[in-house]
Amino acid sequence: MRILSAQSRTSKLWLQHVHYVDVIKLFLFAASDWSLHLHTCTMMLNLFAAVGHFNYAKACRIYVQQMQ
Numbered sequence: 074m075r076i077l078s079a080q081s082r083t084s085k086l087w088l089q090h091v092h093y094v095d096v097i098k099l100f101l102f103a104a105s106d107w108s109l110h111l112h113t114c115t116m117m118l119n120l121f122a123a124v125g126h127f128n129y130a131k132a133c134r135i136y137v138q139q140m141q
Contacts (some may be wrong), residue, residue, distance in 0.1 A: 093120055111137055 078085040096116050103109040114137050121130035 096120065111140055 074088055078088050096113065099109070100113040100117065103113045114133055118130055118133055118137075121127070121133060
């Protein structure tokens, strides 16, 4: 995956897309496991900030801090 992402920008973009789809799948799966839920919320902070949902990023950060 590293070699593929280093070869072209398009492949790097697709690999990032697949990674974030996996994060969202993990978030849906993590409904029954509390520690996995908090870990997945932490992983989603970058996604919220990258797409411009700053209020979600702020609220999620506070949520994770309070729940830990």
